[in-house]
Amino acid sequence: MNRDGKVLIAKRPDGTHQGGLWEFPGGKLESNEPVQDALKRELHEELGINIQHAHPLMRVHHDYPDKSVLLDVWKITAFTGEAHGKEGQTVKWINTGDLNQYDFPEANQPIVKSAQLPDRYMITGDYKSLNEAAEHLKKRIKQGIRLIQFRANYLSDDEYLAWSTRLLEMCAKLNVGLILNRDLEVIKTLSPDGIHLSAKRLMACQSRPVSKQQWFSASVHNEQELEKALRIDIDFVVVAPVLKTQTHPEAEPLGWDRFRLISEKATCPVYALGGLSVEHMDLAYMHGAQGIAAIRGLYAES
Numbered sequence: 652m653n654r655d656g657k658v659l660i661a662k663r664p665d666g667t668h669q670g671g672l673w674e675f676p677g678g679k680l681e682s683n684e685p686v687q688d689a690l691k692r693e694l695h696e697e698l699g700i701n702i703q704h705a706h707p708l709m710r711v712h713h714d715y716p717d718k719s720v721l722l723d724v725w726k727i728t729a730f731t732g733e734a735h736g737k738e739g740q741t742v743k744w745i746n747t748g749d750l751n752q753y754d755f756p757e758a759n760q761p762i763v764k765s766a767q768l769p770d771r772y773m774i775t776g777d778y779k780s781l782n783e784a785a786e787h788l789k790k791r792i793k794q795g796i797r798l799i800q801f802r803a804n805y806l807s808d809d810e811y812l813a814w815s816t817r818l819l820e821m822c823a824k825l826n827v828g829l830i831l832n833r834d835l836e837v838i839k840t841l842s843p844d845g846i847h848l849s850a851k852r853l854m855a856c857q858s859r860p861v862s863k864q865q866w867f868s869a870s871v872h873n874e875q876e877l878e879k880a881l882r883i884d885i886d887f888v889v890v891a892p893v894l895k896t897q898t899h900p901e902a903e904p905l906g907w908d909r910f911r912l913i914s915e916k917a918t919c920p921v922y923a924l925g926g927l928s929v930e931h932m933d934l935a936y937m938h939g940a941q942g943i944a945a946i947r948g949l950y951a952e953s
Contacts, residue, residue: 652728653744658766659734660753661697662741668718669756675724675766676742686723694727699737704729706936709765711918713758724762764886765920769797770932770942771949772889772922777805781814785821792827794950800847800868802832815841830868835860845886850876859884870924872905877913885919889944892925898946907938914939 652658661676663669678693680686691702704727711722736742745753747767755763773796778784788799801818803811811833819841822829828844835846845866848856853869853876861867867886871877880888890913892904904925905913914921920941927935928948935943943949 652726655744656747657744658747658750659698659742659744660750661736663756664740668715672756673753674755674759675762677722686725690725690727694730697737697740698732698734698742700730700732700734702727702730706933707939708936709761709917709920709939709941710915711758711761713918715758720758722758722762724765761919765941768887768920768941771796771929772798772800772942772944773949774800774802774924774944774946776946778803781817784814785818788818788821789825791950792822792825796827796949798828798830800830800832800944802847808834808837812837812841815843819843828866830866847889854879856883871913874913874916877917881918887920887922887941888917889922889924890914891923891944893923894926896926907934910940911938 659676660673663672663674665671676694676697678689678697680689684692687705690705694700694702705725706728708724708726711720711724713720713722734742734744750763750766773791775784775788778787791799799822801815803814806814815831815833815838819829822844830845830847831838831841831843832847832849834852838846843865845868846861848869850870850872853871859867867884869876869880869885869888871880871888871890877888877890890905890910892902893907893910894904896902896904902925910923917939921939922942922944923931923935923938923940924944927943927945929943929950932943
């Protein structure tokens with residue numbers, strides 16, 4: 652990623668596996684070569700850049716008819732040098748919102764979704780009024796939040812519908828995604844940026860309930876729920892609770908090792924949720940997370 656938030660893509664040479672399609676630059680590990688060393692070597696050889704800062708993003712296992720691949724994906728946020736096709740390949744910087752206009756290998760599809768998602772995913776708390784909710788969201792958006800889940804179990808269906816209508820209009824003007832968390836029948840007249848299913852709703856869902864142009868996410872707590880989410884074409888999941896939480900103190904936390912086992916099986920981006928703050932971000936990255944989801948903890952309350 653460059654300083655403007657654009658992502659670099661490259662075109663695979665004709666005659667190679669998946670030739671003619673676009674990809675995210677990288678290469679193969681040599682025997683016994685550490686991943687970070689391979690990353691630095693390959694991107695210097697292919698693009699002429701030197702990595703200054705990178706963190707793990709996800710690992711993608713994918714089976715093609717003729718071969719199986721494991722993609723160890725890293726996000727590079729600082730580098731020196733001017734990225735160019737050092738080996739004669741076509742490269743270009745594009746807005747992440749335009750990634751869907753390019754044809755990528757099937758194994759790259761989870762990476763496309765990951766590149767379009769932020770590392771902080773805000774979940775709303777309790778508000779006394781719609782105005783209070785709107786002002787709180789504006790404050791968080793001003794601080795950099797770009798994706799919000801509107802979860803408000805304390806509202807009636809009619810209230811949720813009214814509040815959602817107002818908040819969707821506000822977020823659209825501010826270019827921020829708002830994902831709704833409610834029974835689909837309640838919000839069927841709305842066009843949100845996405846919908847989120849609780850684990851209970853997920854297990855009762857038989858097929859993807861929204862278009863490919865909208866985000867589809869769900870809460871999962873174990874491998875069984877993750878498998879169900881993947882079967883119905885989920886875009887990303889929220890795995891919880893990683894640590895003890897104020898919201899559900901009775902829930903047994905997964906811990907980071909169990910979180911890693913679940914994220915390793917996910918062929919989609921995974922957010923860590925439960926007792927976390929931005930101070931846990933690097934730890935979340937190291938265990939396979941896209942980033943952190945939280946009601947509190949993404950910023951100091953003020």
